[in-house]
Structure formats: C-alpha cells, structure tokens
C-alpha cells in the first residue's frame with residue numbers, strides 16, 4: 001500500500017466509495033500535503049507543513065477556468081460526475097479563498113452540470129471561521145470528521161496542530177443543526193508506544209452520544225483503505241463496522257458502511 005498525493009488542482013473523475021463518480025478538487029499544493037491535523041492513518045502521509053518553502057495554493061481564478069472546462073468536457077458522457085468533491089492533499093477549508101471558491105463552484109455547477117452535487121471532506125478544524133461554516137452550509141454534502149469522543153484519543157489519532165478540543169469541535173458540529181454528514185474512520189494499532197483503538201465499548205459510549213446530539217443527515221463509517229504512515233494499523237473488519245453502524249441506527253440516525 002502506498003501514500004497518495006494528487007498532482008492536479010482538478011482530478012478525475014474517479015470512482016469514490018462514498019460519492020460515486022467524483023470529480024476531485026485539490027485546494028492544497030500539488031506536490032506536498034498541507035494540513036492542520038496529522039492523522040496516523042492519513043493516505044497522504046505525515047503532515048510536514050515545511051516552513052522553508054512558501055506555501056503555494058491554487059488561485060481561485062484558475063479553478064474557475066479549469067472546472068468550467070472540465071464540466072463542459074464531461075457533460076453528457078458516462079463520466080459526467082455525480083459529485084464535485086473538495087478533498088486532495090490536506091484540509092480544503094484552510095485555503096484563504098475557500099468561501100469564494102464554494103460560491104464559484106456552485107455557479108459553475110449550476111451552469112454546466114446542475115445534477116451534480118458538491119461535497120466537501122473536511123476535518124472540521126476551521127469552523128471557528130464564520131465564512132467557512134457559512135460556505136459549508138451551502139453544499140449538498142458537508143462531510144465533517146469526528147473519529148472519537150475522547151480527548152486523549154483525538155490527540156493521538158488526529159494530532160490536531162492547534163488547540164482544538166473535542167468539546168469545541170462538538171459545539172461547532174452541533175451548530176450546523178443537522179445539515180452535515182459525520183465521517184468516522186475506525187482503526188486500531190500501535191503508534192508511539194500507545195495502543196490506539198477507537199472501536200472499544202468505551203470509545204463507542206463516548207462517541208455515540210455526541211453523534212446523537214449532532215443529529216447528522218447520516219454517518220459515514222469506513223476503515224483504512226490504502227497506505228498509512230503508521231505501518232502497524234489494522235483494517236477493521238466489515239462485520240465490526242456493521243456492528244457499530246447498527247448501534248448508530250438504534251439512535252435513529254442513518255448510517256452507511258464503506259468497506
């Protein structure tokens with residue numbers, strides 16, 4: 001299994017486990033990862049966020065041009081995307097023009113591919129910025145990460161680079177009043193002398209009440225799929241993920257397992 005970086009601003013379309021035929025948008029550098037988390041399972045590898053080189057992020061105007069051309073090219077073909085998905089080499093909401101870019105993307109989608117939904121895969125770290133929260137409310141699939149309800153697990157698993165706490169994250173997720181999708185990756189393994197496992201009864205008993213109060217449209221549950229920077233991580237079985245999903249469903253919340 002290998003680490004993956006996206007070498008383009010607009011990539012694909014690719015088939016996504018979660019979003020169908022998906023045209024990806026990478027608002028991060030095309031040659032390195034940039035994120036304010038450092039998840040031990042990240043398919044883009046470790047976060048280095050080097051200070052030596054100036055961070056070069058794509059221009060809003062370039063996205064308008066490339067996305068418009070791509071959607072026109074795909075229109076009416078079997079690859080016309082089900083979704084335009086902000087993902088890529090790190091956290092998309094870090095881009096300083098994120099809110100404006102969402103507005104541009106909605107306008108371009110409405111013009112060239114009105115049936116395509118817009119999704120953002122985010123770690124939810126920038127929700128303290130009102131313009132980010134408002135932009136996320138405008139997209140059809142606002143997919144926000146919540147891997148655990150326990151602070152110490154959050155620190156080991158997601159390694160937020162700021163002062164974000166689970167308590168703060170939870171408050172911000174609740175503020176969407178249900179207009180969001182929760183994404184949770186389940187994993188276990190050794191890292192840095194610690195055994196991490198967010199599938200234990202203690203973990204589920206902390207995570208599930210938060211999910212219930214957040215009341216998302218649904219919960220996306222998934223395991224690691226490709227390369228991870230920590231080699232000793234175990235892929236959780238489909239059976240175990242389904243058992244967790246059943247617990248979520250007992251709270252009246254829709255859940256999908258993407259194995």
Ligand code: SF4
Nearest residue numbers: 035037039042090123
């Ligand atoms: S938030 Fe996403 S991009 Fe950032 S480290 Fe975690 S998995 Fe990787």
